[in-house]
Amino acid sequence: MDRPLLLKIEGVSKSFPGVKALSDMHLELRPGEVLALVGENGAGKSTLMKVLSGIYSVDEGAFSLNGEPFEVTSPRQAQELGISIIHQEFNLMPDLTVAQNIFIGREPRRAGGFLSDRELNVKARTLIDRLQLPLDPKQIVGSLTVAKQQMVEIAKALSYEAKVLIMDEPTAALNDAEVATLHDLIRRFIKPDTGVIYISHRMGELKSISDRVTVIRDGQYVDTLDTAATSMKEVISLMVGRRLASDLGPEGVRDDREVLLAVEGLSTKPLLKDVSFELKVGEILGFAGLMGAGRTEVARAIVGADKISAGTITLRGVPIVINDPSDAARHRIGYLSEDRKRFGLLLNQDVNANIILSSLRELFSRFGFVRDKQARARSRELVGSLRIKTPSVAQIAKNLSGGNQQKVVVAKWLVKDCDILIFDEPTRGIDVGAKEEIYGLLNDLASHGKSIIMISSELPEVLRMSHRIAVMSEGRLTAVLTADEATQESVMHYATLRPEQSIADAIELGIAGPHESVQTTRKAREK
Template sequence: MSEPLLLEARGVGKSFPGVRALQDMHIELRRGEVLALVGENGAGKSTLMKLLSGIYTPDEGEFFLDGEPLRATGPRHALELGISIIHQEFNLMPDLTVAQNIFIGREPRTGRVFLGERALEAKAAELIDRLHLPLDPKERVGELTVAKQQMVEIAKALSYEPRVLIMDEPTAALNDAEVRVLHDLIRRFRTPDTGVIYISHRMDELKAITDRITVIRDGRYVDTLDTEGTTMPEVISRMVGREIAAGLGPEGVREDREVVLSVRGLTTKDLLRDVSFELREGEILGFAGLMGAGRTEVARALVGADPVESGTVELRGQPVRITTPAEAAKHRIGYLSEDRKHLGLLLEQDVNANIGLSSIRERFQQWGFVRDRAMRARSREIVDTLRIRTPSVDQTAKFLSGGNQQKVVIGKWLVKDCDILIFDEPTRGIDVGAKEEIYRLLNELAAQGKSIIMISSELPEVLRMSHRVVVMSEGRVTGQLDAAEATQESVMHLATLRPETEAVS
């Protein structure tokens, strides 16, 4: 009889209102192995990990640890059972020291008496030394670099001496030298009684550290491959599911079209580094990349929502300095945020107020009074043009569907008559029919000469809608592709490049 697997998921499913996150999911972690778990954004990786760590409860299926049923009732219980997870987003207390963060809630004591800060620091120092981590137990976590904060998370997870270590994008904040330290740590952790589930979008890392690669897509198990015997294009092909034939998107914008926006060397304090691109009249320029690549940060920097450290922005050849979204609007740049409910709409106000919001002063105000009749007439035109399903322009925005709310935000900027429109996740959270209407609208706007930047996490959407695609990874542009050469595989290849890797354009 063969030895039982260290960890196994059999037929696991999980649903949320309106969303089937996981269905009939299978995963097998052998003893002593590092198993990569890969998939596109939204494939179900995070849901699966939250089920394993007790944050969620599965609707169907079971987990097994050493062949015995595993039913974690919460994160603390999962830790007690030997499952430790390092989340992509840190869970640290910046005002506490490294030692305090590692052993929060588990401070050393004798009986009911805490042993004190010195004993805590000594215990942390012993762990840090054993793990070969470049940390000082006494240093305040809020003063550490992001990379060192990641190391604190790793130390905290390993302090529980887990059987199964789950690492969700552990190298996102690390440079090459720090990645090598982490990989050495994983190799030391791996024993015949332990195993690692390693989630990463960095394809080059999988060859370096993993034994097998499990691919999931759209909440379902796809395949498990031996790392040594497979190629990264094979992995990417399974991740995206199918090839999208080149040329299905719009034809490239003619070179003689005027450049309306030129960005050179855009750099911010936290993420963006030397971002450069051009946007032409009548062009839909898609921005693709994985979570945290910097796509939204580019949009926010362009409209002055985030401060810029260096770089230049030109509108039709003239240098401009935009420091606030209001200044961007004056330059006829409209930004439709990915978070429409909090940043794009006044949910408690009616459709009329929302559509006229950005143009009241210049179009609907006279002698200090709002020209309500004119604003309502224009709002009705927008409702008709965009086919917004609402009883009237007096309907409160919060009662509209997601797709119709998105159209109201678009209408606001159409009234403003912007030359440049930045759409961040324009179809997120809306149904298929509403998506098609948004696509139709974007194409009509481009045909009218509007220039559009479209940021989307859905690769088929980017490929379908874009004349050109700018691909980002870790705050940098790693490549630019014309519609004729852009496929899911080519975009994913660029999206998983490390910034030091030579970009393609």
């Protein structure tokens, strides 16, 4: 190369008590490229990001930007150097407007220290127009979709005239159309003197957006490949260090299973309208749909986390009333939330406390006293059988990587021995290797007679795992497809069905009719 590398990292190491997070890491970002950074959970991606943004200081190692050595001491300084990072969790103030968020701390001022909202909005408008973003400077950020909030983050990052933009799992919560918009935005950002480091678990995306892929594993550099000349299977096998089988379908599909749970006319005030379906013994029932279709809401309503306004739930033919999650647990229905940090884990408690939480009273106590020995023994068993990577069951949960945290949540419900398990996005934010393990686990549970509801935004995952697929759109259940009927196209069709179209119409037009006719019908109706 005649031009110096845009960003170069050499020999970076970083240890935490008991863990070597990065060891002799290196990374080279060329000017004008999108470099994908991939690795399993716990491989060190997040640590690397935090090192680059000045949140962590390194034990050793050297950094250079355009050939100039530099040191990062604080997030602010990293920004001034031209390194901007978009974290998975946004740093936005939900009650402020788009413009206020973008220019927070740098608001244009008038004489006397007063702020000028007009000037602020004009500045934001200029920036938004330059980046061609579908945003309004005066909108309140909290009212925007996740995708648009992310655009605000990007606008904010780019307003610092960033040269290096690092994105951590930018598409984790986006649908396909939103991903395409994001990729357009990235392509517009790339100039001869800028570069993007793109961290993602979604292999398909890397192909469409990145020039090269750097693979890291266990805190160490593995390899960097040209994306165009590499198959995703190769990348994945480098990541996990072993080959993966693909093109698998659901296991153990049968149509003679008994009905275990019947949900009839389930409705909630905010969203759900007349949702009815059945869950059978030993079955994996997939729930597909777009963001906001109401899949999570169905799960929360079933376990009593949200109030229902109508509907009945029948378990083994007997109607049951579930007012809160403790009722659900008594009926042996467990719910694993999509947001494990908020709704799944006690982050500041140890692994053992998390694993035994739901079964503490029932299995590990006598006269109100906790039987710690038994509890810890059971936790250790599960840590072993689920291969949770942790130095001990006394480790604090927040020190585990995302995939291992997810396994801890799964372990909690395995101890409880539930008949019905509702997995909401069980593989979100988890690397490919850990995903395979979760899939294996779900199949295993089903084959042992557990009934599983699996909510997922990744269509290939739903299609691969589900015996049947319930599809939702805007708070309604639009179809329940068998494994044979379900294809990417048919699921997407029902997932985009507008509520004003009757289901009967849909069946008529749906799979049989050409896709476009549905679209035109919809447009005609909207007018």
